[in-house]
Amino acid sequence: MKYSSEYRDPELAKGLVTAIAREVKGYSGVMTLMEVCGTHTMSIYQHGIRSLLPPQIRLISGPGCPVCVTPIGFVDQAIAYARQPGTIIATFGDMVRVPGSTSSLLREQAGGAQVRIVYSPLDAVALAEKNPEKKVIFLGVGFETTTPTVAGSIVTAKNQGLKNYFVLGAHKTIPTPMAVLTSDPELKVDGYLCPAHVSTVIGADAYRPLAEQHHVPCVVTGFEPLDMLRGIQMLAKQVVAGEARVEIEYSRIVKAEGNQKAQALLAEVFEPCDTPWRGIGVIPKSGLKIREAYAAFDAERQLPAEVEEPQEHQGCLCGEILKGKVVPKECPLFRKACTPENPVGACMVSSEGTCAAEYKYGC
């Protein structure tokens, strides 16, 4: 077992495709199933999942790409820090190309700024240790899968007595915007394919309010193609039966209670806060900020910066795309002014953005 290729068997996929068609046979409407994870977005395109589904099932992507939902002001602030002498910006790769109001980290790097791409926040801590005369600022962007790793980096930096490691945070939580989107009358979501690895940390029980109070079925689904098809089948069955329960397809990893040690690490360093989402606006208690006890590592509190007034790009429909209301082809900039080489909006930058996935795999 490698716990990956076994879940890509085309023969087994045929069985699941037949089963999905049987679940919805006789269902007169069209059900809208939303995923809220960039890795699901990619998997749907990569494996051509949409082409395998009957016309009664419509799959849409929600605000599941962390880079895409990060407001432009955050990018501007990172750029302002990058321009300060003696500063190293450490970040996951996706953020580097995201356009700010008038520049990007890539452009600043070309102009001499120190911008380093890291695989792990712990690599950023190591960078701070190796460069004691410099300030290392890690760009903390991500959902509940990633935030505990950032918490782990802050605890590690504290234990090592580092004074030059900082985090500029835009951490977000996923169940809160799901509830907001569920209440949007324009967007009738019939079921959620819940994210695999966010749920690894927070646990499947985190979606119970969605199922119980909003009456929307939820299935925690893995990222491999067979997982995706099985998750869709389970969700379709609930929708047809008019049920709303939380089920776990990805049971080899996800538990109802999640990873409590990871949750404890996250809660040690972070606390809930209101935060803005690109395209959606401020959602109360949907973000995570660094607690007072760890304020010494918070770039926002410790390091002043002159940030330009944020300007959204004209004509870009990222905001509507993130809510699942518009598909990339309906944006006037898509494939014209906005391409992966010259992205206008964040959804085209991140490899898991809906526009980038549509550009690469769509026809």
Place this chain on the structure above:
Amino acid sequence: MCLAVPMKVAEIFENTAICEVDGVRREASLMMLDNVVVGDYVLLHAGFAIEKIDPEEAVKTLEVFREVLDAGLLPE
């Protein structure tokens, strides 16, 4: 961004594991997991092992896929 890779634990030093997949080796912090032993499969995300893979559940899921396939071969 939430991509994570299943890897096999090859060695453990204090709170760090060396994990392997297809000949690739990578360090993983064990800060978020208890009771990890050499030979376990873990899910790696951004330099941290975020969960252990349950081998029994993994097999059960594959069995369910096979049952669905068998059911699909039967006429309705």
